[in-house]
Amino acid sequence: MTTIASNGIAGTASGLRRLYFVRFGFAIVWALVMFTTASDLGPLAVTLLVLYPVFDVAAAIVDARASRTTGSPALLYVNIAVSLLTAAGVAAACASGIPAVLRVWGAWAVVAGLVQLIVGATRRTMGGQWPMIISGAISVLAGGSFVIGASADDPTLTNAAGYAVPGGIFFLISAIRLGRAANGGRHTVNA
Secondary structure (H helix, E strand, O other): OOHHHHHHHHHHHHHHHHHHHHHHHHHHHHHHHHHOOOOOOOHHHHHHHHHHHHHHHHHHHHHHHHOHHHOOOHHHHHHHHHHHHHHHHHHHHOOOOHHHHHHHHHHHHHHHHHHHHHHHHHOHHHOOOHHHHHHHHHHHHHHHHHHHHOOOOOOOOHHHHHHHHHHHHHHHHHHHHOHHHHOOOOOOOOO
């Protein structure tokens, strides 16, 4: 591997590591606040529900910028578009009630999870990506459960709030595992 490629991987890993630590913190704080308001669609819940995909847009933009030297950010642009549509969709769905929100949230979790899984798989040589791959797969399954849960007799947003916690933990694990690549260590590490 050339020095330029090594520097590119180290720079990308360092940027992603910082981003993943921020994403962990955001996810945990968001979930804790969301749990307090998950039973109804008051102003705080609506704000939080729209904020989460908007934050995902910002994170994908930072991710795309950080990873320019190590591959195509095309899937991250897909994620940006999907998350922007989700923010608008969730805002509109809030007027129709929790079942509509869960359907939009579930569809987003499926698509965003697929993107995360594929991006993680393409970054395996960098290291620290198995948590992202697993998190993406879990997101796909969780998204399906949100859509199904929308048909329950008394649906709540508790599962949506809970969805952020394991995602945040996987970001933390990945950030820790990216430390070696960020410090210019060996880059053929298993993801």
